[in-house]
Amino acid sequence: MSGPARRRGRLGRVLSNAAVGVGCVMLLGGFVMAAVLYQPYTVPTDSMSPAVAAGDRVLAQRIDGGEVRRGDVVVFRDAEWGDSLMIKRVIGVGGDTVACCDAEGRLSVNGEPVAEPYVDDEYGASLTGFEAEVPEGELFLLGDDRSNSRDSRSLLTDTSAGTVPRDAVSGRVEATVWPLGRVGLLARATGFTDLPGGISGAGPLRPLFYVTTAGAVLILAGAAYAPLARRASRSGPPRRADVAGDAQ
DSSP: OOHHHHHHHHHHHHHHHHHHHHHHHHHHHHHHHHHHHEEEEEOOSSTTTTTSOTTOEEEEEEOTTOOOOTTOEEEEOOGGGOSSOEEEEEEEETTOEEEEOOTTSOEEETTEEOOOTTSOTTTOSOSSOEEEEOOTTEEEEEOSSTTSOOSGGGGBOSSOBOOEEGGGEEEEEEEEEESGGGOEEOOOOGGGTTSTTOOOOOOTHHHHHHHHHHHHHHHHHHHHHHHHHHHHHHOOSOOHHHHHHHHO
């Protein structure tokens, strides 16, 4: 084997090993970060249909009472709502007045009508009218299927706004991961964008997906290049004796 061929072979092996090593770090790092930042849940009912349906497996970013904004689909547990984990959409935060419905059948927050494309047009924003003032530190929550959801409307009384403490929220749903036909990120609730505080930004799930995918590609590319590098290192210019033999 000639010197240049040997050097090419060594370089190829170095590049191959480096690609596999970096790919492993990216792949494993992405999975570890996702496990730390996200929690999987199974949706118990159809009250959030069509955004998420009963039996869907979703990923929720862990927030444990952290910042929650209008439009977020959240996971929470509250004794007033029962013993099970619940998944609902945040409509109002502390200090808001939530009402329904205006002349066009829309829900309003602080007098501003809110566009809700995630709600089934057949039933609209609500089958029954209501108005509630949300106490500080509390959240007013509704299901997207307003005809089939036990939510803050169900708990409204003369002394209660039917709200949930912000601290009861453990996660913000970001994506559906099962079944395969429904895999994807949840659409952001842009109807709340113009209200003070705006809406939550996208979580890190998409960048983590890109990192883990790139890591898998590097591992496969490095593994595939290794045998090519070995073959290249074995194939050099013909030996002088072979050349002389061919010339005879």
